[in-house]
Amino acid sequence: MSMERETDELLRLERKPEVFLPADGAMEAPAAEFVPGPYYMSADERIPEVADENSRPDHGMAAVGGVTPSEGTTASQTVVDRRDILRFFSAGALMSATACVRRPAEKIVPHVRQPRDHIPGVPVVYATTCGECAAGCGVLVKTREGRPVKLEGSPEHPISQGGLCGMGQAAVQGLYHPERLKGPHVRHGRRHDPMNWDDVFQQLASALKDKKKIGIFTGGSTGHRHQFFREVLERLGSDASRLYTYEANGLFASVARAHEIAFGQSDLPRCDLKKAQVIVGIGSDFHDVGTSVVYHTKGFAQSQPFRGGSRGTFVQFESHLSLTGSRADIRHVIAPGSETHTALILLRSLYEHRASRGSAAARTQVRRFLESYDKVIAGAYQESGVSRELMDKTAEELLNAPSLVVAGGSASADENSTLLQLVTIMANVLTGAYGSTLMMENGWQPSPVKVGDLGRFLQEAPELDALFVIDSNPVFTVPESWGIRSLLEKIPLLVSVQPFPNEVDQIADISLPAHHYLESWGDEQPVAGFWSARQPAVRPTTDSRQAEDSFLWLLAYMDLSLPYKDYRSWLMDKWRRIYHLVGTRSDFETFFKAVLRRGFVGKPGSRTVGELRDLRSYFRELRPVPRGLILTAPLDSRFQDGRSAHLPVLQEMGDRLTTIAWDSWLALSPETMRKMGLRQNQLVKVRGGEQSFDVAVFPLPGLHAASAVIPRGNGHLNQMSTISYQNGVNPLVAFAKKEDPLSGQPVTASLSVELMATGDWYRLAAMQKQNDIANRSDIVKKVSLTQARKNQHKQVDLDTVPDLYPALEKKEYRWGMSIDLSKCNGCGACMVACSLENNVPQVGREQILLGREMHWIRLDRYFYGPVDQPVVTFQPVMCQHCMHAPCEAVCPVFATTHDPEGLNAMTYNRCVGTRYCANACPYKVRRFNWWTHKWGVIGSKATDRNPRALNPDVTVRTRGVMEKCSFCVGRLRDAKHEAKKEKRTVRDGEVKTACQQTCPADAISFGNLNDPDSQVSRERRDSRAYLMLGGDPEHGHYGLKTLPGVSYLAQVTLEEHPATGFGQRAGNHGHPAAEESHGAHDGD
């Protein structure tokens, strides 16, 4: 096959995002031979030096011993034998005696000899798989001179589809975090002493000699990782069952367990939201955390927002306000802890509706179920506060279109969480979701954890001789009442293997720093049959080792070597199976390289799923709805269970609903606060739980009156991380040792508590002070669905504004952006991406309290309507790049000027800092450097502003200088250079800004406004398009006439929706939505 055809074939395959869907045709035939092309390569191919060092677990050892143990070994040979070890020991002793110091691993790419195909200044991109959570998104790692500088969602990857969440973006900060352990440490009392790898392995080897009860506690993974650990455990003489997996996100366990109970398959169905026109969520959190947040947001963005005259409907029942709930067209507030009861009502309404689906057998099961729990359901209306008529209407909606019920999230992680999933399964059987929007028979999600492992661990841990805790932090993420800490402390040998030191390292006898995922080999299987590969994109930045490699070394030291030189070769063995499964014509090496270049390979699996089983017996223990003020501790949408709380960029991004950065808060409904006589920022003592603690309160509209919410993830007590140490509180300390009996997950919701004002105050660093739109009409615009439909084919011309300025000159380019307010879900990934792309500093809590955050793109959040039923709008605001920019005229020194391509350009070195431009800017998007943000300091806290983590394409700014969004001008210049080389203009979609690229909701489009066919031009002509502060052009009001390059698409609301009381609600000019607001406004 010719090279071109091969490349075409690859390109064709890559254009198909959903390769795991059988209908789309899988990538069954990768390259017959390796084609060097514009794709993403493994480290071996591109940078030989790196690869030589990198593909081995033993680079440190080799440097000491001067012997390369893998020389002459093949995949089938033992990596090191006893003699080698002796050689090592003697050589090592000799070298250390002669004071041979191991060099710090800083020479990432030595440029004495320039690597082939490696040009300084030209980025090299690697495809890998994100390791921040178990979702398994594909990422592209942009490296410059061997250093990863930016992560982007892989556009071809069917999970991430080009998007990446904030946590995924922030991973690059984790890689360079200055507080990563610099080498193995051994604890003596409270002291952690550094030790070298040889000594550690020796010590471990002797300690584990003749020990059989060795366990591994690790986080969730869908790849081969767990299998490897099981093999290691067996090799060590322990039992494979001593691998304990745990994810604080209980949704994996409860959904998997529920499907095991209902269908006998312990997996998660893949929710294909893009096919669902009606989605009903019951306490769901797929926009916050969910099971695969980017995939779900992408799907949601393709079906729900207004497109071509229609849009989907999303109805959410929840007790607290989540990002997911904020996206709901119709949002009903239910009593906290009543999610299962709400689901039961829905189930009944669905069953009783004549259009409900499901096989006869399944319907019989549901009927029997409903009959047995008739009484419970009858009482549930009052318990949840949802009326029967409402639910009947909701059920009708569900049955009239391709639909889906999504339930459960970290805010409903109580004793009923698996029962909630069981009811949801029945409901989805009745809506006919299985097979159309819920994939259980093909393309399902394998569960990243084994259900019930935590309970098993509690039982078996006291007998363990040794435990390795890998990539997991049970001391923090499991409520303290479970006694994990004391349990771990009692284990004779506790080894912590973490990429970043956490609470486990504090008590561990030995800490072995693990590789960050950007330095590791691995894989994930986010969807059954679909494999996503992970490869290192950088040589290790500290003296760490991949967890798996550490085990191979340990085994070697114990004379139990596995026949692999490193984890990569073990992994390649496993991939041989996938290779055969995929059945390509090329040889394995080529196949593997092709996979690495692309990042994934898919071969659909399919299976038959059994009929719905009898579920009645499980509901005997249905826990009633709790009374009183109910404390809920949902996962923080920024750093989930706190695994990324040490990343300043995430802390600084702030919670998207409260806009609080750097802290924990207790959210209460404003009405409840008024009744209790509490004010914002007042410290209260939370009592009634296991331990009481103090936290500052914040009024959040849309909460149930009995709902008290503290997000978890903050409040770390790990002194090894100054960023997260004592930052906020950990609400989990309040929760008693209770579990969901079916999934074994700890209960972190539905706790009845009392609040006591302490009389003290604590200022929460909320970035937004005004919570509603203050009756302004041309900032956020809304249109009703009917109106949007009516005007669908109408076009507007935003750039024709009568004024005294000369007409705009038409140049080749005028860069512009369009933001769809219907799509934005406020996840904040754009803020993180922007900060990392543009080297925006993090300033810390104290400066945010002063109002000095530096975000180039901020995410304004407005509440509309009554306090208990707010409509939430998110509006990303960055520099609007006005053609008639108020800032440009007033700068005395021409530091900000207009560029011929429509950009509002900043010349940093010309700026003297009068700040007049920022005053003149009506959008207030300019940011001033009040300080020189030093490397490694945020206020009183150390950070990762490691110079190596900076994007070399963007200048850093010193104090006294103004800065702002540049539309990622560096990217524009790159694209233009590329286009110039090919003697053409930049194509639409060829250049993406950092915020646009990462947006999981595809809310942002960017391009050339002078090209009438570009997407951004088309969106600017859309009838929904408007300019911020652009008045009301339809009625001859042109506002400030600044002619921004950024246009917004008005949010489409659903007032006249038949099934709901939305129309009524929208007309209700009720109470202001927030404490300090000056009046409610419903827009449109």
Add this chain to the structure above:
Amino acid sequence: MSDEITWDKTVSDVNDGILAPTGKPHPMYYGALGLSLVCLLIGIVAWSLQIIYGMGLSGLNSPVYWGTYITNFVFWVGIGHAGTLISAILFLFRAKWRNSVNRSAEAMTVFAVITAGMFPLIHVGRVWVAAYWMVPLPNTNQLWVNFRSPLIWDVFAISTYLTVSLLFWYMGLVPDIASMRDRVRGFKRLVFGFMSFGWTGTLRQWHHYEAGYGFLAALATPLVLSVHSIVSWDFAMSVQPGWHTTIFPPYFVAGAILSGCAMVYTLVLPFRTMFRLEGFIRKEHLEALIKLTLLTSTIVFYAYGIEFFVAWYSGNEYEWAIFQKRATGPYAFYFWVMVSCNCFFPLAFWSSKIRNNQVACFIICVLINVGMWFERYNIIISSLVEDFVPGSWGHYEPSLTELAITIGSFGWFFTWLLIFCRFFPFVSMSELKLIMPKPLRSSGVKRQGTGG
């Protein structure tokens, strides 16, 4: 006006009466000088720290990028207004009472403008480049300043005003310095001789002097209007609601003259005691000053009212929201301080009893100065804190550094003023003689007591 004044001194008393106390001032003088130096030191330390560590030491933030420093700038420029008004405009109008206070007003002007001129430098983020990048210097890179920016107009306006004020002030000083030269010997005589440009008081010299003085006064008069108009454009030229209004230039000029007159009164009263000048600065002069203050206060009152009316009448939601918030919002306190001090308290001046009660007048004049400071503070802060986009609204309170530098600016101003009074006549001797009764024609003189 001078006709109605009762004098207890004659022309022959002038030189002795005015120059003698400069050699041996009132003990109050040393207290005042010491206090000023301490304040100045505080300011110097605070500014040095700000230069070393960055603008973060101020309380400024996003969206309040301008704050106390710009308030101080406008305040001091405003103070500097009365000088030219009193010396030039009243000179042209032949208001003779001005001759007793014009020197002090001119000195105040010069030092106030110098003080004001420092604030833009204190305010900018990179003072080390601001000082010369704001000046249009020819350079090979063809990098010019932005002539569209009101800040550049400011640079020209302030420097012009300072130059003309300095010339005017110094020109008036020349005959007085010559008088001083004639009273001393040795090195001092040499210095004063040099400074008085060989003034001998010939008729020819007087002829040229009077003509030149008149021209300079005519030249300085439009500056009174232009300087503060241009300063007001710093605000009016941006689109910020509450700033973007055409009333700003006259409104600012009226405010400036109000603050200037009040400041002259505030200064003259203690200095009169300090240097025992009661015989030369008569209560009638002071009353005339108060009348001028009352006039400008009513203009300012009117401007405040019309500003609200226009904001409402414009139908601009952003504009009107700002004005509502000024009066009722979180920063309403400053607004009501401003209105009370600038509009309500001066109403007391309608009573001639209060006009002639120097203590009451002094207190009200100090209050007017406070009110005028808060007027600028109110304009700047309330417009910036909550402008167009609610999502970016913020808050502002001055930091210790800003307060220290503000105190320092008063120290700087008073230090110069006190040093000046110590060595030069605080009352223009040559001009005072013009309005005083001549010794041989004592019909207008009613001797009261023994006098000094």
